[in-house]
Every structure is written in C-alpha cells, then in structure tokens.
Amino acid sequence: MYAPLKKSHKGPLLQVRGLKSYFFTRAGLVKAVDDVSFEIAAGETLALVGESGCGKSVTSLSILRLLPEPGRVVDGEIIFDDHDLLRMPPTEIRRVRGNRISMIFQEPMTSLNPVLKIGEQIAEVLRLHRGMTKVEALAQAAELLTRVGIAAAESRLRDFPHQLSGGQRQRVMIAMALACDPQLLIADEPTTALDVTIQAQIMELLASLARDRQMATLLISHDLGVVAGNADRVAVMYAGKIVEYATVEQLFKNPVHPYTRGLLACIPRLGDKGPLPTIQGQLDDKSDAADGCAFLERCPTPCSSGGSKIPQLQEISPGHSVSCWRA
Amino acid sequence: MTPLLEIRDLAKTFRMSGKSGAKPGRLKAVAGVNLQIAAGETLGLVGESGCGKSTLGKLILGLTPADKGEVLYRGTDLMRLSARQLRPYRRQMQMIFQDPFSSLNPRMTVGETLAEPLIIHRLCAAIDRQKRVEELLNQVGLDAAAASRYPHEFSGGQRQRISIARALAVEPELIIADEPVSALDLSVQAQILNLMREIQQQHKLSYLFIAHDLAVVEHVSDRVAVMYLGKIVETAPADELYRQPRHPYTEALLAAIPQPDPSLAGRPAPLKGEIPSPLNPPSGCSFHPRCPYATEICHRQEPELRNLGSNRQTACHHSDRVGQNISQIP
Numbered sequence: 001m002y003a004p005l006k007k008s009h010k011g012p013l014l015q016v017r018g019l020k021s022y023f024f025t026r027a028g029l030v031k032a033v034d035d036v037s038f039e040i041a042a043g044e045t046l047a048l049v050g051e052s053g054c055g056k057s058v059t060s061l062s063i064l065r066l067l068p069e070p071g072r073v074v075d076g077e078i079i080f081d082d083h084d085l086l087r088m089p090p091t092e093i094r095r096v097r098g099n100r101i102s103m104i105f106q107e108p109m110t111s112l113n114p115v116l117k118i119g120e121q122i123a124e125v126l127r128l129h130r131g132m133t134k135v136e137a138l139a140q141a142a143e144l145l146t147r148v149g150i151a152a153a154e155s156r157l158r159d160f161p162h163q164l165s166g167g168q169r170q171r172v173m174i175a176m177a178l179a180c181d182p183q184l185l186i187a188d189e190p191t192t193a194l195d196v197t198i199q200a201q202i203m204e205l206l207a208s209l210a211r212d213r214q215m216a217t218l219l220i221s222h223d224l225g226v227v228a229g230n231a232d233r234v235a236v237m238y239a240g241k242i243v244e245y246a247t248v249e250q251l252f253k254n255p256v257h258p259y260t261r262g263l264l265a266c267i268p269r270l271g272d273k274g275p276l277p278t279i280q281g282q283l284d285d286k287s288d289a290a291d292g293c294a295f296l297e298r299c300p301t302p303c304s305s306g307g308s309k310i311p312q313l314q315e316i317s318p319g320h321s322v323s324c325w326r327a
Numbered sequence: 328m329t330p331l332l333e334i335r336d337l338a339k340t341f342r343m344s345g346k347s348g349a350k351p352g353r354l355k356a357v358a359g360v361n362l363q364i365a366a367g368e369t370l371g372l373v374g375e376s377g378c379g380k381s382t383l384g385k386l387i388l389g390l391t392p393a394d395k396g397e398v399l400y401r402g403t404d405l406m407r408l409s410a411r412q413l414r415p416y417r418r419q420m421q422m423i424f425q426d427p428f429s430s431l432n433p434r435m436t437v438g439e440t441l442a443e444p445l446i447i448h449r450l451c452a453a454i455d456r457q458k459r460v461e462e463l464l465n466q467v468g469l470d471a472a473a474a475s476r477y478p479h480e481f482s483g484g485q486r487q488r489i490s491i492a493r494a495l496a497v498e499p500e501l502i503i504a505d506e507p508v509s510a511l512d513l514s515v516q517a518q519i520l521n522l523m524r525e526i527q528q529q530h531k532l533s534y535l536f537i538a539h540d541l542a543v544v545e546h547v548s549d550r551v552a553v554m555y556l557g558k559i560v561e562t563a564p565a566d567e568l569y570r571q572p573r574h575p576y577t578e579a580l581l582a583a584i585p586q587p588d589p590s591l592a593g594r595p596a597p598l599k600g601e602i603p604s605p606l607n608p609p610s611g612c613s614f615h616p617r618c619p620y621a622t623e624i625c626h627r628q629e630p631e632l633r634n635l636g637s638n639r640q641t642a643c644h645h646s647d648r649v650g651q652n653i654s655q656i657p
Contacts, residue, residue: 051512051513051514051515052483052512165601165602166376167601168601195375195376195539195602196375196539196540196541196580196583196584196585197375197579197580197583197596197597197598197602198375198601198602199583199585200583200585200596200597200598201596201598201599203585203596204595204596207593222512222513223585224513224587225584225585225586225587226585227587228585228586228587228588228589228591228592229585229586229589229591229592229593229594230592248589248592249589249590252587252588252589262514263513263514264587266513266514266516266517267513267542267587268517268520268542268543268545268546269542269546270541270542270545270569270581270584271545271566271569271570272546273546273565273566275521275524276517276520276521276546277517278514278517278518278521279514279517282482282484282485282514282515
C-alpha cells in the first residue's frame with residue numbers, strides 16, 4: 001500500500017506504521033492520530049496537510065517522542081534508519097533529537113530562548129552533539145548563519161532574538177536545526193508567521209539545503225500553495241487519519257477524496273470574484289469515537305457505507321491512495 | 328458625490344522611548360495617507376507586517392489619535408468633533424478584529440455581548456432585545472440557542488461570526504475588518520468571506536478590508552490600496568491590479584503568493600532582502616533597496632503618488648516598466 005519512491009534509494013529513511021497517538025483527557029479519549037502510516041526517503045519532501053486539529057502536529061511530535069501529557073503514543077512503529085524510535089531508551093532518543101532529526105516550529109520568537117544570545121544557542125547544539133569547544137562551536141555557528149543568508153554573521157552572534165526580524169529569527173532556527181546536518185528535518189508551519197515575500201525566501205532556502213545535503217523533510221502546512229511549490233508527495237489528514245496520499249502532481253491534478261477536493265476549491269484564486277465554494281460544517285470534536293467515515297457529515301456526496309464502516313486507505317493508481325468508499 | 332469616507336493626509340508618528348531595549352527614535356507608522364471609500368464599496372488595504380495598515384484602521388476610528396490629517400465621514404471631519412459629538416458617528420463605523428479569541432469578552436454570554444451595543448446606543452426596547460439578538464445570530468448563520476452560551480464553547484470560525492453579528496447590531500454603514508480571516512482554517516475562511524459578502528449586499532455596507540493576503544484581498548475588494556512603510560504605493564480597481572500592477576512592490580507581492588499548482592514549483596523568490604525598519608526608512612523611494620527596477624533617481628527622490636488615468640494611482644518613478652515580469656504570475 002505504500003507509494004513507490006520517486007528516487008531510487010536503499011529504503012525509506014523514515015517509516016511510520018500504524019501510528020496511534022491518543023489524548024486521555026478528563027472529558028474523554030481523543031484519538032488525535034488514529035492509524036497513520038507514511039514513509040519518507042532521503043532527499044524527499046513529504047507534506048502533511050490539513051486544518052487545525054487534524055493531527056498533523058501531533059504526528060510530528062510523536063516522531064520525536066515530544067508528545068505532551070495527557071497524550072501518549074498507544075500503538076505503531078516509527079522506523080528511522082532501521083531503528084524504532086518508539087522503543088528507544090531516553091538516552092538514545094536524545095542523541096537523535098536535534099542531531100539526526102531536527103525540527104523547526106512556526107513561531108520563531110517562542111522557540112528561541114529570549115535571554116540567550118543567538119550565537120550561544122546555536123553553539124549549544126554543536127557542543128552537546130558534536131563535542132565542540134565553545135570557540136569551535138561559535139566559529140561554526142557563524143558559518144551556519146552565513147549559509148542561511150544572514151549578513152555580518154559574526155556580529156549577529158552577539159544579538160538577542162528580539163533584535164532580529166521575524167524572517168531573521170526563522171533563519172536562526174533553521175541554522176540551529178541544520179547545525180548537526182540532520183538526515184530528517186521536521187518543519188511545522190515554518191513560514192506561517194512570516195510575510196509573503198519573506199516566506200518565499202525561506203522556502204527557497206529550505207529547498208536548496210535539502211537538495212544539497214539529501215536531507216529528507218517532513219513539511220507540515222495548512223497552505224496548499226506552499227505545499228504545491230515544495231513537496232514531492234502529500235498526505236492529506238482529516239480527523240486523525242490520512243484520507244489521501246499521493247504525489248504532489250497527482251494530488252493537485254486529480255484530487256479524489258471529497259475533503260481534498262473541497263480544500264482545493266475554497267482557495268481564493270486571483271481574478272476569480274464569485275462566491276467561494278465551501279466545505280459545509282466544521283471538524284467535529286473527536287472525543288466521541290464514531291464507527292463510520294469521519295467526513296460523512298460534511299461530505300457533499302455522502303454514501304450509505306460511510307455511516308457504518310470506516311473507509312481504509314486504498315491504492316487507486318500507482319502511488320495514489322484514498323480512503324473513501326466512492327473512490 | 329461625496330464619498331462615504333475620505334481620509335486626507337493622515338499621519339501618525341510613534342515616539343519610541345528605547346526603554347524596551349530597542350533604539351529610541353520616531354516611528355512613522357502612517358506617513359500622509361489619502362484614501363476614499365464610496366458607499367457600498369469594499370476597499371482592500373494590503374501590505375506586510377509593520378507597514379502601518381492596522382494603525383491606519385485605528386486612526387480612522389479614532390482608537391489611536393492621529394497627529395495630523397482629516398477623516399471625513401460624509402463630509403464631516405471627525406477629528407474636530409468632541410467625544411459626545413463623535414458618538415453617533417462611532418455607531419456608523421464598526422470594527423472586526425483578527426483574533427476572535429481575544430476580541431470577545433469570555434465572561435459574557437453571546438447574547439449579552441450582542442445586547443450590549445443595543446443598550447448603549449438605545450437601539451431597541453428591552454422587550455424586543457432578545458428577538459433582535461436572535462435575528463442577528465440568524466443573519467450570521469448561527470442558531471438562536473447560541474445566545475446563552477459563552478465564547479469558549481465556539482470554534483474560531485463561529486467566534487468570528489459572533490464578532491460580525493456584534494458589528495451588525497448597531498446597523499453600521501462602514502465595517503473596518505482587520506485581518507478578519509487570517510486566523511481561520513481554509514474551509515472556514517471561505518465561509519466567512521462568503522458571509523461578509525452576503526451581509527454587505529443585504530445591508531449595503533462598505534468595507535475597509537485590511538489583510539496581508541493579496542489573493543484574499545483581491546477576491547473581496549472592488550478597489551485595492553497597497554501600503555509599504557506607512558505610505559500608499561498603489562491604488563487600483565482589484566481586477567486591474569493583479570492583471571497589470573504598476574508598482575514593483577505590488578508586482579512582487581503578486582509573484583510571491585504561493586500558487587496551488589505544482590508545475591509552478593521552483594519559481595525564484597521575487598524579492599531579496601528584508602523589509603526595512605520604519606524607524607530608519609531608506610532615502611528616496613523607501614522600496615528602492617529591494618526594487619529590481621531601481622535607478623539613481625530612486626535613491627534620492629521620493630516618488631509622489633500620481634494619477635494614471637481612470638481610478639489608478641502609483642508612486643513609482645518607473646511605473647511604465649513595471650509588469651514586465653508578470654508572466655511569472657499565472
């Protein structure tokens with residue numbers, strides 16, 4: 001059921017199989033991620049797309065084992081370079097995090113330490129994972145800042161985060177994430193807080209870095225424009241499940257799941273002034289587990305099977321899977 | 328015909344004390360802006376963070392006092408009115424904010440929130456109030472039962488509907504909407520944009536629609552004004568603006584919109600460099616350090632906003648050459 005890889009490699013770098021991450025809240029059980037499987041090869045960018053609450057960020061936090069309480073991974077395997085991250089002892093997972101798998105977040109102001117100079121923050125990663133001395137690490141930090149397009153990097157090392165613009169802070173986050181040359185970068189809404197002209201620059205930078213170092217990227221985004229321009233393959237998530245999984249070309253040219261089609265239709269397009277098509281209703285609270293298709297109530301073409309049985313992800317053409325009874 | 332709202336040479340400079348660690352100085356947030364909004368029209372105001380678009384909205388409503396300029400509402404200069412004289416005009420202009428989580432009082436039920444402006448402006452008798460609240464909820468697509476619930480019980484999109492209902496409660500003529508959909512999911516964004524269009528037609532409303540997303544602004548607006556570092560750099564009818572931008576910044580904004588089409592992947596970023604600090608704006612044309620068309624004159628002389636025939640204005644020395652890169656935009 002896995003899509004064939006675009007480029008030939010010895011095997012996927014990351015394989016997520018049957019991941020289930022549940023939140024045990026006082027109000028009840030929330031199946032934030034419910035049986036999700038995907039894979040990413042070296043050098044490849046997979047985009048996880050969906051609206052707030054669909055489980056895309058919980059998926060990425062599960063990979064790094066950073067899921068906050070009361071969330072817990074209850075089932076599944078996350079195979080990274082032949083090791084199951086979910087069964088790794090804490091000391092070992094710490095050696096993977098920030099080193100072989102790095103993450104950048106949406107809001108660079110809250111993910112940088114406001115009372116530490118940016119040079120020290122980048123150097124900390126290198127001292128911890130690479131055992132560099134402070135002097136070596138600072139020299140390397142300056143080099144990293146230059147690589148991510150920050151001018152006068154050496155003097156910038158002494159700046160605090162508040163002295164930088166939003167775009168520069170995100171560049172610093174990228175420099176930190178890349179400090180140890182990770183094999184996998186998880187980018188959770190990396191440009192959502194940025195202005196559109198700066199967003200274009202940051203995505204261009206991420207693409208060139210991925211290309212140069214064969215780095216795999218898990219791009220989490222709600223912006224289908226950003227996804228179209230930057231992903232190789234796309235997984236569309238809805239209510240904790242992947243509902244469509246395809247190459248970027250297939251997904252945008254031939255979307256099959258009614259949710260994917262609805263999402264693509266409601267993007268305002270330049271030059272089109274008519275009322276926007278909408279998806280009726282809204283994402284339901286998942287605390288009461290339903291037996292049928294989670295999209296049923298919002299579906300423009302609901303089917304009788306959707307009420308009683310959960311549709312499984314089925315391959316409808318090579319590399320293109322959909323979970324819909326009508327597909 | 329007198330426009331519904333006209334602003335003339337409006338300006339606001341903030342003094343930065345330097346206490347918070349930033350350099351002290353004067354920040355020209357809005358530097359001499361002229362705009363008009365006709366009755367029933369939607370004027371889109373677009374620009375990137377820090378360009379002054381939100382400050383401009385607040386100056387119009389008097390939420391932030393302006394340093395100079397005029398805000399003419401149906402010909403009356405609001406800046407010369409006393410607080411008491413201003414009150415009836417306040418009712419005519421309402422605001423919708425970006426974040427429906429922080430703009431509704433969490434301790435008031437939705438019904439109380441909607442009844443409050445009716446009481447303050449004495450718009451309906453106490454006995455009819457509940458009926459009016461239900462009517463408002465229906466207009467924005469919410470159930471009458473919503474009146475007894477609290478804001479936290481609603482999703483972001485529903486809360487934005489409540490904000491719209493609150494603005495409609497006083498039957499305004501103009502709504503200033505500051506990034507009304509940028510905190511919402513894509514499918515909800517489309518619902519809210521459609522709702523705003525419907526109520527505009529029903530109530531003959533005018534909108535000043537402030538946003539950073541040019542695709543959204545272009546979709547909802549009749550005319551668009553593009554702002555950069557406190558100044559309007561281009562105004563045009565919405566469809567002409569995207570078909571033929573006449574300012575390099577507009578052109579770059581259009582080219583930077585991520586398009587939902589993989590065949591356009593790998594387009595180069597249209598602009599290099601950061602947005603300059605408004606505390607220390609560049610000489611001449613403030614866009615020249617990032618502009619692909621800039622020549623020597625742009626470094627020393629600031630271009631005036633000048634008319635380009637029907638209903639269009641641009642502030643660029645090289646507006647004839649702008650648009651040559653437009654083939655990048657589908």
